[in-house]
Amino acid sequence: MRKIVIGILIVCLYCFPFVYFSMYQDFANRSMLCYLLMIVVTSLLAYLGKFLCNSIPFIIGNIVSAVMSFYFIGRMEDTLGIGWDSGYFKPFSPSQLVIIVSILILIPQFFAMKLANGHKNNVKD
Template identity: 30%
Template structure:
């Protein structure tokens, strides 16, 4: 179980959340996927902080950003796609959303690490 949970976290992180969010925004003019993306990544980063799955969070974000960037590149020839995200391009939007999500994840990860340390410290004292 010790190695399975970080692998599951990594696997869920690998989903291209940013691309799926902007695609849903483009197709349905719906912002709901941005909220879902934020909630999922916050929960994953909190779990990563509790179990200290540093590698899962780092590699998962890299893979997620890369696949979002790749799928976006496939859509670039469509002029409607680029025009929809004006005044910024879809590439800039992917980078900005990914950076904002990363900052949010690092804040939540830090809080989770502090809680885990406090729990471990209290468990040691109570023995």
């Protein structure tokens, strides 16, 4: 039961649209700091998910986060007309960048999961 509750909590934390928030901060404040924060937070969530329960929250959480980012990118383009398509994220469109960044943030998460698996095996011994 404890693993299920922890898994649900991790999925809920993953529901934050990390990629959208990072892109928005980059566009609005010209700050790349949120990309680093996104990598750290998602890697920590992947580590905790693997160490405390299993890989299911990692999979579901990343899918939900990407979908939420797509949703907010679409709303930003439709309602505000900020001009994200004006070429700020050249050579990609904002939607393409969501896909690319969502795939790229999986790399440090896989390393964090490998690290958690190693720590988990050491604790069992």
